[in-house]
Amino acid sequence: MERKSIIWKHIKEHRMSYLFGFALLSIASVLQLVIPTLLGVFTDRLEMAELTYKEALTFALWMVLAGIGIALFRSSSRIFLFRLSRLLDMRIRDELFKHWETLSTHYFKNRRVGDLMSHAISDVSVIREVTQNGIFNTLEAVVLISITVVTMVTSVDPLLTLLTLLPLPLLSVLAYRFKRRIQKESTSVQEAIGDLTSRVQEFVAGIRVVKSFLQEKEQIRLFRQDNGHAVAMNRKLVKSNSLFGALSSAVVGFSFLVSVVLGGIMVLHNRITLGEFVAFNSFLSLLMGPIENLGKVVNTMQRGKASEERLLAILNTRADVADDSNADPSVQTIGGEIEIRNLTFCYPESKEPALRNISLKVPKGTSLAIVGRVGSGKSTLVHLLVRLYNPPKGTVFIDGREISEIPLQVLRGHVGIVPQDQFLFSTTIRDNISFDPKPYRDEEIEQAAKLAQVYDNIVEFPNQFQTALGERGISLSGGQRQRVSIARAIIKKPSILIFDDSLSAVDTETEDRILEGLDTVMENRTTIIIGHRISSVQSADQIVVLEEGELVERGTHESLLEHNGIYADMYHxxxxxxxxxxxxxxxxxxxxxxxxxxxxxxxxxxxxxxxxxxxxxxxxxxxxxxxxx
Structure with missing residues (x-):
């Protein structure tokens, strides 16, 4: 179901808590009227020379008590309401992260990391500001303005109140005129922050390349360009906010002018007393803060609307890879038999199929090798087997069951894959190898490292398996990262084991040792090996050759050499x-x-x-x- 609001849903779910905070704020607002009323009476008593020393102390005592009450109830309401905004802050980030985990790799393929970080940090912070200062200032303005105006009308003079407050509706006109402008500029600010974050993230991730090609000056230039753009967008927003604030202050100032001039005339004509004049202007002073805050609320609300729309665009994005309605929850494991029938697959952003009419069968416990030139569709085939993308209906089967009928958690839990990019997390080597919901003993981790031929490298580090890796495992060499990735896949003892060109960064001797160590791991497991080196695939039970997305050759190493086709050409x-x-x-x-x-x-x-x-x-x-x- 599509979500239409984040803020109002939160308010609705916590309406009782907001009502309690509103009650505390209302008490504080009522107490604020006590001081102007006391000032008015005090002034009249002083003017008539009827004020005694004891009365003066009484007035002072009541003012102090009112001030303490205002501070107590106002601060309590702020703490209570601000706590609710922090809960929303945490909740949105949790929902955003969980939702990202449900989306397919295709979603992230077309988006920059900096933009995603901007959503999770900047946009969420703006939403929090709306539910924090925006709601608090709005509630305070509504309560304080309402009771103050009623008090001014009933206790001083209705005409003076009407004429003094007459300019204030102009604030609504100003808010309407600035609405679209502020919202548009706020969106531009968030986008500029995303660009800047992406620039920093890209620089950090590619620091080795930057230094190797002496691109420091160029990177500084690009950063300054994005930084300058972000500053320019913020300046435009600040100018709009400042102009709106200045015009709002001018309207408020005009109301004060009306109050002083007309109120002074009324005092001279004995229409109101001096004490009432003092009380009226004190009441008006109470109104000015909330009225000016309403201008800030308009700005905050427009910024919040822009950020909310950006977040809703993400939260309303449906996962294109998820458990189908025909998924069988009774399936808890898979054996490993793979069958592909007339598979033709096209990526969402492409018009040409990546795979065409692929048909093959891999019996349980056997090995399949896939070779071919770059871009021939080898990795695409693997991505479909673990449902990183959805294959067409009736094309991919595991254990005789269509792959969509197998729950995703079961499928991916019983498939071990060593990807091309060998991504490692910036935690310890131990955590990277045991990267699985299931806990592993140290002996199992060490055994996996030995089979992957990386154990000897790990024990040379001062902290051995507790060695913390840098960003994306940058502190390891390419070959070491590949072997840690292999250890991470084989430790889970999957039913299907996939090596996606995962031996390209190791030398032939290490490759031979890894393959020899994997013989026991691959025994009775369905294994798929994608590789460019013939030495890493020649012992497979069957070998297929892909060319421009089509299966053009299949057989064993010996039969394909006798065929004298693409495979034989690659071999020679x-x-x-x-x-x-x-x-x-x-x-x-x-x-x-x-x-x-x-x-x-x-x-x-x-x-x-x-x-x-x-x-x-x-x-x-x-x-x-x-x-x-």
Whole structure:
């Protein structure tokens, strides 16, 4: 169901608490009328020279007691009402975060991190300000203005009250004229804050690239540009607020002018007493604060409306990947048999299908390798298997059951995936490996690290498994991040294990050790391996080759080599590249040895004949190294 309001829903749910806070504020407002009334009586008694010392002390005592009562009830109402606004603040952030977790990766793919942070921090803070100062000032203005005007009419003079308050409706006209302007400028301010936050987040995440390419000055320029834009937007909003405040003060000042001039004339004509004149102006002074605050409330409400619309746009976004109505709650585990039937899939923002007419079957406990060029659809296929995107109906089945019938929590809880980006959280290595609702013992964590061939690296750190990682695991190398990601996937002992090009950042020797250690993990588990290196996929039970989203080859390593197609071409190219790298490495080692042999006799000076012989041998090796180059 679409939500239409955040603020009013909160007020409705806590209406009894708001009524109690309103009652406290009303008592404080009534007590504020006591002091002007006492001042009026005090002035009349003083003018008539009838004031005694005892009466003066009595007046002073009542004023002090009224002041204490005002402070007590007003502060109590503020604390009570402000507490409710903080509850809303916390509640919105909780709801926002929970709602984000229900949305698919497609939602976050099209949005900047800075904008999301701006929603969670800046927009929520504006909403809190509406329910905090906005509601408090509105309630105080309504109560105080109402009872003060009634008191002014009944205790002083109706005509003077009417003429004095006559200019005040102009404030409503001003508020209406500034309404759209302030709301529009407030939206621009929030967007500028989002741009600035995104710039900082992007800089921090890419600090290595910035420094490697000497882009510090350019980043400073871009930051100043966004910072300047944010300042400019805030200045426009401040100008509008200041202009509205100045015009509001002018209207209020004109009311005071009317009060002083007409009230003074009435005192001279004995229409009202001097005490009534003093009391009237004291009453009017009480009104000025709430009336001016109403102007601020209009500004706050318009800013709040802009922020509320931005937040509602998120909260009303429906999750496009969720448990279907046909999901079977009785399914608590999966075996691992995978079948894909005539799968054609197109991303929401794309017109061309990423996958076309894919059909294959992976029996339980067997392994499937997927190879292909960049952009051929390998990762897309994996994303559909864990329902990061919804596959078309009747195309993807697990254990003979359509994937939409399996609850998401069960599906993802029994699938272990090592993604391409190897994202690690800025917590400890232990927490990253045991990143699962299920708790794990230290022995299980260490065993997973050993199978992933990262244990030896971890124990070299001073804090070992308690080593805290930086942002996105920046303190680890690319290969170490990949191996920690592998450990994180295999520790949960899933029914289906997916490696999405997860060995690209390790050398071939480490790759061989990882694959050897994973043999026991992959046993009796359905395993899908996506890779560019033939060495990491050649032992799979079946291998498929994707080309531009289509399945063009399938078979075992030997049968695909005999087929002499794309797979065989990739295999021979990698063999050639490996042989070339090996030869170059041998030549470099020979060249280094030659330089070492050349330098030693020169430094030692141990006889002419020995030196000559060594120089001759070194020259031969250097010549060999030069041909290699």
């Amino acid at each position: 190219k990698q063999l050639l590249d490996e042989a070339t790298r090996q030869q170059e490495q041998e030549w470099e080692e020979e060249a280094v040895d030659g330089v070492s042999d050349y330098k030693e006799p020169v430094q030692s000076r141990q006889g002419g004949e020995v030196a000559a012989a060594q120089d001759s041998r070194a020259g031969t090796k250097l010549a060999s190294g030069g041909r290699a180059g």
